[in-house]
Amino acid sequence: MRNRVALRLFLIQLVVIGGGVACFLLLIPASVLIPHIADKLWWTCILTVVGMILLAVLVSTAVASYVAYVIEQVKHVTRAMMAGDLDDRISVSWSGVSGELGLAVNTMAEVLTERVRQERREQSQLKTIIASMQEAVVVVDNDGFIILSNPASQTLLGMSASPVGLPIAAACRSVELAQLIEKALTSTEGMRAELKLPPIAPLIVSAQATPWRVDNNVQGVVVVGYDLTPQRQLEEVQREFVANVSHELKTPLTAIRGYAETLQNEDATEPVMTRNFVNIIARNAEQMQFMVEDLLRLSKLEAGRTQxxxxxxxxxxxxxxxxxxxxxxxxxxxxxxxxxxxxxxxxxxxxxxxxxxxxxxxxxxxxxxxxxxxxxxxxxxxxxxxxxxxxxxxxxxxxxxxxxxxxxxxxxxxxxxxxxxxxxxxxxxxxxxxxxxxxxxxxxxxxxxxxxxxxxxxxxx
Missing domain, CATH: 3.30.565.10 (Histidine kinase-like ATPase, C-terminal domain)
Structure with a gap:
């Protein structure tokens, strides 16, 4: 039979008495002390667990609020950029991952802002160039609706004042132009035609219709037209000039030749008749001289060589x-x-x-x-x-x-x-x-x- 040893807890306390030290030994049974200690430990554990839970809640709440604030800042900046405000940024005062996130968002915003501004500058330059062109520029989509038009198209192609969004047939009364665009939509290459458009005064316009593609798919047609009227008028003037000069030179030359041949005839030797013929030859030669002098004078004036x-x-x-x-x-x-x-x-x-x-x-x-x-x-x-x-x-x-x-x-x-x-x-x-x-x-x-x-x-x- 095993011997049982009763558990005893000893409490030793040293007490100073006079100049010496006294030692007291107090024996407390385990059955009395252990429940007391266990009760104390139980409440200590409970309080510790509750404290840790409260601390975890506080920490998680703070972290959640912090993360929510960061996310709200990111959302605010992205929404502002979507609305067109390219100058809004996250105020980065954090450290760690959140700070890196804010810096990354700001860097992305800077890059996007620069790209958007560059695109706006290019669009503004392109619009200014197209608007200032003397040639007419019209862009039509696959359905025949105008998506871009410059002021010159109103003069040269007879477009309405605000043609964007209108079908080409409604914006321009030229059947030839509409047919040219239809052919260009189904063509692999550009189409060129010379159009006679009579808005106020008859115009002769050279129109080039070229399909524009994205990923090799035709998206529409770009039409560029320039006024050929001055060139055709100049050609007509030149033809008239050649005809007029030919006529003006032919008339005196014919007279000079005729009277000269008459003078060569032996029978035409009478002094009076000879004098008259010579006078006629002289007048016609003078007329030719006047014409040549006028041509030379005009040439010098136009060249700025007249002092x-x-x-x-x-x-x-x-x-x-x-x-x-x-x-x-x-x-x-x-x-x-x-x-x-x-x-x-x-x-x-x-x-x-x-x-x-x-x-x-x-x-x-x-x-x-x-x-x-x-x-x-x-x-x-x-x-x-x-x-x-x-x-x-x-x-x-x-x-x-x-x-x-x-x-x-x-x-x-x-x-x-x-x-x-x-x-x-x-x-x-x-x-x-x-x-x-x-x-x-x-x-x-x-x-x-x-x-x-x-x-x-x-x-x-």
Whole structure:
């Protein structure tokens, strides 16, 4: 039988008594002390667990609030960027992973902001370039709706004021343009066509329709059109010039050749007839010389190779000289020539150019005046400028022909002009001379009632 040893707990306490030390030994049974200790430990454990739970709750709450704050900051910045505010950033005052997250978001925002701004700059540049182009630019999607258009398209292609979002058939009345776009949508290459569009005045437009693709899939058509009208007009003017010069040169050359062949005939040896033939040859040669001189003069003026000789010019003397030169023709047609006050006595200008200008305008007025018409010359001073008017009550110029009177090689009525002579260069030369004298020239006319040319020149250059 095993021996049981009773558990005893000893409590030893040292007590100082007098100068010595006393030791007391207290024996407490385990049955009394252990329950007491166990009870104390139980409550200690409970309190420790509760404290740890409370601490965990507090820590987790703080962490959750912190994380929620970080997430809210990220959401705020991303929403601001989505709304277009590219300057909003996270205020990074944290450390650790959260701080790194804030820095990463801010870095991403900086990169995106720079890319967006760069894209906006490029879009702005592209819009400015397209808007300032003289060529018409229209972009149409696969369904035929306009997604981009510049102001020039309104003038050249007859587009409506706000065509974006409209079908091409509704925005432009040109059936040819709509057909060109339809062909380009199904074509692998661009299509080109020359369109005649009559919005206000007839236009000739060269249109290039090119499909634009994304991942090799056609998304729409880009149409670029430029005005061919000036080029076609220039070609027409050149053809007219060649025809006019050929005619003007052919007529005197034919006369010269005919009379020269007659003089070669042995029977044509009478002095009077010979003199008449020689005079006719001389007049035709002089006519050819005048035409060549006009061509050379106009060429020099346009090239800026004419030197001005500035001097004091008495305008009344110049007008008198010109009127005296045409006096026989004025008398022949019984034209009422009226020279009114000229407004000034002397201006500083180029004498030869001023004489040529007035001479040419008076020549035209006399040529295209009918018997009994009136020719009136008057002038006035306007500030530092001198204005001269040369008006006639002759046949006038139609409103259709009036805008072209100063064009090179252009003449109004072909049959009438050939009867009166001239190469169609006179008014072009006058305009160039007036421009070189830093002046201006305008014309007003009504068919059947006459024409008024108005010249404005500086009084002192």
């Amino acid at each position: 001005l000789v500035m001097e004091e010019v008495a305008v009344a003397d110049v007008v008198s000289e010109v009127i005296a030169r045409f006096h026989p023709h004025i008398q022949e047609k019984k034209i009422d020539c009226q020279v009114k006050p000229l407004g000034v006595d002397i201006i500083r200008t180029d004498y030869r150019m001023l004489t040529h200008i007035i001479n040419n305008l008076v020549d035209n007025a006399v040529k295209y005046s009918r018997e009994g018409d009136t020719l009136r010359i008057s002038g006035r001073q306007q500030g530092d400028d001198w204005t001269l008017e040369i008006a006639d009550t002759g046949v006038g110029i139609s409103s259709e022909e009036l805008p072209r009177v100063f064009e090179r090689f252009w003449r109004a009525d072909r049959s009438r002009t050939r009867a009166t002579g001239g190469s169609g260069l006179g008014l072009a030369i006058v305009r160039q001379m007036v421009s070189q004298l830093r002046g201006s020239i305008t014309v007003a006319s009504q068919e059947g009632k006459g024409t008024i040319f108005t010249i404005c020149l500086p009084m002192g250059m």
